[in-house]
Amino acid sequence: MEVNKTLYLQEWQSKNSFYLFIHCLFFFSCADLGKEEKLPPSRPFQTQFEVEDFSSAVECQACHPTHYDEWASSMHAYSMKDPVWLSLQRHEHQVHEEIGIELGDFCVQCHSPVAALTDAITDHNSFTLSEKI
Ligand code: HEC
Ligand code: HEC
Numbered sequence: 001m002e003v004n005k006t007l008y009l010q011e012w013q014s015k016n017s018f019y020l021f022i023h024c025l026f027f028f029s030c031a032d033l034g035k036e037e038k039l040p041p042s043r044p045f046q047t048q049f050e051v052e053d054f055s056s057a058v059e060c061q062a063c064h065p066t067h068y069d070e071w072a073s074s075m076h077a078y079s080m081k082d083p084v085w086l087s088l089q090r091h092e093h094q095v096h097e098e099i100g101i102e103l104g105d106f107c108v109q110c111h112s113p114v115a116a117l118t119d120a121i122t123d124h125n126s127f128t129l130s131e132k133i
Contacts, residue, residue: 049117079111093124 061068079085
């Protein structure tokens with residue numbers, strides 16, 4: 001009998017905790033909804049870029065000399081001037097075009113993010129440095 005009583009009590013307690021939990025959940029979800037309404041409907045972010053919107057890497061050099069040196073001597077910094085890079089990217093475009101895939105800015109998005117964001121390259125098979133990328 002004593003065991004049954006304890007079990008009943010435990011069950012009653014856990015039921016009450018459950019209802020308390022549900023009430024809290026309801027209360028906090030309402031509070032959260034209230035908070036969300038105060039957010040602006042959309043956050044402004046830039047979708048169109050000009051080359052002038054970007055700083056030159058040299059401007060970072062004064063405060064980040066180590067990062068600048070590491071980057072400046074890497075192949076990444078030279079890819080737009082590197083004949084190996086230019087010919088590999090041309091080759092990839094041709095190979096993909098043959099199987100019906102347009103690579104677009106795929107390589108350029110990393111190798112010249114500024115060119116990718118400003119849509120500077122119109123023809124990926126024949127662009128030259130004179131296009132000032
Ligand atoms: C006037 C000095 C100054 C210039 C110029 C500057 N930075 Fe910084 N930058 C800082 C400082 C200070 C920090 C914070 C470093 C820290 O918290 O340890 C920082 C942090 C950063 C970080 C974040 C690093 C991290 O751990 O999150 C990046 C990325 C960065 N700078 C990139 C740039 C780039 C790219 C440029 C050039 C366009 C630039 N910075 C120009 C002073 C400068
Ligand atoms: C997600 C970013 C990303 C994409 C996309 C990407 N690359 Fe790279 N690529 C890199 C990084 C990072 C390196 C290493 C740079 C270094 O070692 O300094 C690199 C290195 C290279 C190199 C050797 C270094 C050089 O400049 O000669 C070549 C060539 C190259 N990539 C060509 C391509 C081609 C072609 C494509 C498109 C098919 C492409 N990459 C797409 C990030 C990327």
